[in-house]
Amino acid sequence: MKLKTLLAFAFLLFGACSKDSSLPDGSEAVVSNSSSVSFEQLVLLLNVKTNDSAYLVVESLDSVNLYVNNAWWNKVSSLLVDTTRVDKISNGNRFLSNNKINYLVLAKQGIRVPALKTAGDFSTYLNSWYTIKPGDYACFIESFSVRFNDGSSKTYFPYKYIPFTIIPESASAFVGEIELQLQP
């Protein structure tokens, strides 16, 4: 009888080793704005006029530096234009045309990526994205560069503000057709 009691006690000891573990609830919280369309891209048509009212003909406008309100947006080049088929005249180190040449600029938001080593670096990086909501904004063209026929290049600073509107649930906005002046 004693033996049975002792054995039963031993089994109880073994059984007492396991206990319930209660994990916290694993349900996902709803992420705000995750289902809405996030704004991504500015669309601009740029043409460059010279002093003699002719239009500059180049393959592309380089390093177009853009801001939205006071926040840096991106520095991009326009899409390439096949200038071989453009009716143009040579004037010094550049080609000019009497016909307006528009350069298409598609500018997605650019992020200056820091060295990502720590959790804080990643948090800063994720939070550095400029969340842009529907409404009225000003696009600021700070500068652009032109490469001429002789291989030289020059940066111009038009400092031009162009108002534009972002409508709800849109991923891009057309800023407009903008004439830039090529200062001497």
Add this chain to the structure above:
Amino acid sequence: MKFIHFFAMLILSLGFTACYKPGTIEVKNSISNAKIKQLKWGNVYLGTNLLPGQSTGEITIEKEDQNLPASNKIKFTMEANNRQVYLETEELFSLDQDELKTIVLTDSTVVVTP
């Protein structure tokens, strides 16, 4: 002492020594401006949706979850500003049986994207 008594004492002793003692782990999110989701120690799920300042509470690591002692990385998805990234700590965090380990993830915690 009779043999039967000796045998019973032996079983009792084995019972005590063979008893697996689970460890306990708690992770706190002290990363600025970021939520932590799908938090794991190795492959052991610890919790999700931890806002800055929140912790998982004490999570018991049973033998079937992870045989202790063991060392694992903390794995999690960081979410901020509607963007997220999967990260793992570079450091391994060890846990032994019957141990309570508190891990605080801070801005200076070194992480990698595998």
